Amino acid sequence: MTTATVKKIVGTNITSPKGFKAAGMHCGIKHKKKDLALLVSDVPASVAGVFTTNAIQAAPIKVTKDVVYHTQKMQAIIVNSGNANACTGKQGLLDAQAMQQLAADKLQIDASLIGVASTGVIGEVMKLAPIIQGLPNLTPKADLESAIDFAQAILTTDTVMKNTQYSTVIDGKEIIIAGTAKGSGMIEPNMATMLGFITTDANIESAELQQALSYVTDITFNAITVDGDTSTNDTVIVMANGLAGNESLTPQHPEWQNFVDALHVVAQDLAKAIAKDGEGATKLIEVEVKGAVNDEEARKIAKTVVGSPLVKTAVFGCDANWGRIIAAVGYSGATVDVDAITIQIGGTTMVENGEPVAFSEEKLIDILKQQEVKIDVSVGAGEGHGHAWGCDLTYDYVQINASYRS
Amino acid sequence: MTTATVKKIVGTNITSPKGFKAAGMHCGIKHKKKDLALLVSDVPASVAGVFTTNAIQAAPIKVTKDVVYHTQKMQAIIVNSGNANACTGKQGLLDAQAMQQLAADKLQIDASLIGVASTGVIGEVMKLAPIIQGLPNLTPKADLESAIDFAQAILTTDTVMKNTQYSTVIDGKEIIIAGTAKGSGMIEPNMATMLGFITTDANIESAELQQALSYVTDITFNAITVDGDTSTNDTVIVMANGLAGNESLTPQHPEWQNFVDALHVVAQDLAKAIAKDGEGATKLIEVEVKGAVNDEEARKIAKTVVGSPLVKTAVFGCDANWGRIIAAVGYSGATVDVDAITIQIGGTTMVENGEPVAFSEEKLIDILKQQEVKIDVSVGAGEGHGHAWGCDLTYDYVQINASYRS
Incomplete structure (x- = not known):
């Protein structure tokens, strides 16, 4: 930029x-x-x-x-x-x-x-x-x-x-x-x-x-x-x-x-x-989406993934649980071609054309331990492109918000 | 029923x-x-x-x-x-x-x-x-x-x-x-x-x-x-x-x-x-909404309130933080009359016609300590009525989901 x-x-x-x-x-x-x-x-x-x-x-x-x-x-x-x-x-x-x-x-x-x-x-x-x-x-x-x-x-x-x-x-x-x-x-x-x-x-x-x-x-x-x-x-x-x-x-x-x-x-x-600096966050999560129907839908998918509590807790726990990512893509409400979905975490492909791809859990844990985690999603429905940013969901988020006024 | x-x-x-x-x-x-x-x-x-x-x-x-x-x-x-x-x-x-x-x-x-x-x-x-x-x-x-x-x-x-x-x-x-x-x-x-x-x-x-x-x-x-x-x-x-x-x-x-x-x-x-029995939950939260434009909007408001992470953590922490409830009502996307909003927690009125009402914090803490917490919201926009149910957001939710696959 x-x-x-x-x-x-x-x-x-x-x-x-x-x-x-x-x-x-x-x-x-x-x-x-x-x-x-x-x-x-x-x-x-x-x-x-x-x-x-x-x-x-x-x-x-x-x-x-x-x-x-x-x-x-x-x-x-x-x-x-x-x-x-x-x-x-x-x-x-x-x-x-x-x-x-x-x-x-x-x-x-x-x-x-x-x-x-x-x-x-x-x-x-x-x-x-x-x-x-x-x-x-x-x-x-x-x-x-x-x-x-x-x-x-x-x-x-x-x-x-x-x-x-x-x-x-x-x-x-x-x-x-x-x-x-x-x-x-x-x-x-x-x-x-x-x-x-x-x-x-x-x-x-x-x-x-x-x-x-x-x-x-x-x-x-x-x-x-x-x-x-x-x-x-x-x-x-x-x-x-x-x-x-x-x-x-x-x-x-x-x-x-x-x-x-x-x-x-x-x-x-x-x-x-x-x-x-999200409350209690230990990591910045960036989601980049390509192949959506338009840029607005790409951002919608990116925001749904980065906002999913299950994705956020998985990133906190360094768990390469891409099933939660694809589930969030699915409930985003955006148009996607299920058989064309590709998902990468930190550049490592985990899903290609809708099917799981073998990957090294150890390598992924190292990637997920970084302070910034990048998730790339491609949904095969068009030329739309967008980003969203969020953070992991941690014990400290709960601690901070269970007692904010006290 | x-x-x-x-x-x-x-x-x-x-x-x-x-x-x-x-x-x-x-x-x-x-x-x-x-x-x-x-x-x-x-x-x-x-x-x-x-x-x-x-x-x-x-x-x-x-x-x-x-x-x-x-x-x-x-x-x-x-x-x-x-x-x-x-x-x-x-x-x-x-x-x-x-x-x-x-x-x-x-x-x-x-x-x-x-x-x-x-x-x-x-x-x-x-x-x-x-x-x-x-x-x-x-x-x-x-x-x-x-x-x-x-x-x-x-x-x-x-x-x-x-x-x-x-x-x-x-x-x-x-x-x-x-x-x-x-x-x-x-x-x-x-x-x-x-x-x-x-x-x-x-x-x-x-x-x-x-x-x-x-x-x-x-x-x-x-x-x-x-x-x-x-x-x-x-x-x-x-x-x-x-x-x-x-x-x-x-x-x-x-x-x-x-x-x-x-x-x-x-x-x-x-x-x-x-x-x-939501993951890590310690309490059932029930939200009942009256006065929405129709039943569908009432359920939408109820679900937005019961789904708000900030409301969920406040209930977990026994914090009568009704500001988070009214904020969730506001971002639900439903039609509301801001000056007619009434909020009760466990039957105790905290907001009436959009204005804060004095209440006993001690009494509210006792109410929030129960295993079932009822939140009543009235939004003054019509006759719509609906319920939603959820649970509090706790350390255990994070713990369960940070390590589900491992």
């Missing part, structure tokens, strides 16, 4: 694009860990967003959608972890609006330009007091330390930060796209307790930014699954402040694809990092 | 209906446990069947479908556990046909009247030698011991047998319907590594029997889920040999509903027993 014109930047810093500042701190929503964060652009930025498809949408989703769809510009976003402010009724909406106003007052920016994102426990009323007390001590800066503070303050059960950044060149100007994300449970297709924040100094209008983000989301964030649960709070926001000084990007721009490619790899890195 | 005219019979015996004999033994497909079984009627019986909807169907499914759909009578069924004979290519079909012929030779019944069912590991070629050697020692009898042998021989990771029986009266004759089932993983909607065998001495043609079974399956076997994985081998077979001597049952018969009610409770008992 990384083409000659899209380059990974070593180091990870959501404030790398020109004109972005960040901050994160512990204000007291959680017991000890950082739980409050701000991301600010020097100037109002073009904005695009994708949000949970869950019918139950948390209050901050409503507030932020209003910024993305009505203001169509965003200059800052305030984020808290520890409380999702979801299913909190009318009070929840008032609280999310209050967070927006508190950030507006602090930053001296109009509230209509400020997004709100929350993640954590569902159904508990927000405590605003810690936020009110904490905000004066939250000072957005453009340095690496502040970017890390932000990346840490948005985490819940995550075990690691998820950051990435790439550069590309458009109109002879260097463009940087950087992203940070959180999420490790309730991760499934259409977003889930997943927050993603992507900053870029590219010059692009909000409509075109939304077009690029929607395309990229389908093949990245929507292609990961941890447990099939879709959250009430999922949000990915891209802010593009234009400070790189390129000509405004549209699909007609000769270097449009550079921008989309760079956004793609940023989103893919974040999505894979979320899947790999 | 049990009406005055449908009575539960104490004791459990698939050979209780007149003219049925059963047998089960260890023949050597598994290391130690029973793995080969026969169920026989004295006379050819009317037959109905429901089968997995997985695109990948095991060889015995093909053989048994032929009996149900073409012969339209069944007199016996041969069952093995330990090997699913699924994804075994052309050899698998030859092996399933060979099992049918072996049973035909032993019982002196035409092969076209004999069904075949297999459950166990996918993708390993059947070993016929143990079956050939074991069959002469398998002697179907009508006694309780033989019925228990049958019920045990069809199990895989199950920890308990699943048996039930009811009686009703039609045309002044006592009719008995008895059932036995297996299944504890790969359990999801449309059947899954689930085998069910139901016997009755009722007099009913195959077409009417199929009509009753299809109706009942939707609200029982298709309303349970353990892990969302649909197997390649699921089969429920009902054999009705007519020896009770009632007038042939049709929907026009004044006592038709008695028969359907009795079949319903037999199927529901077996379905709940399978859910309760």
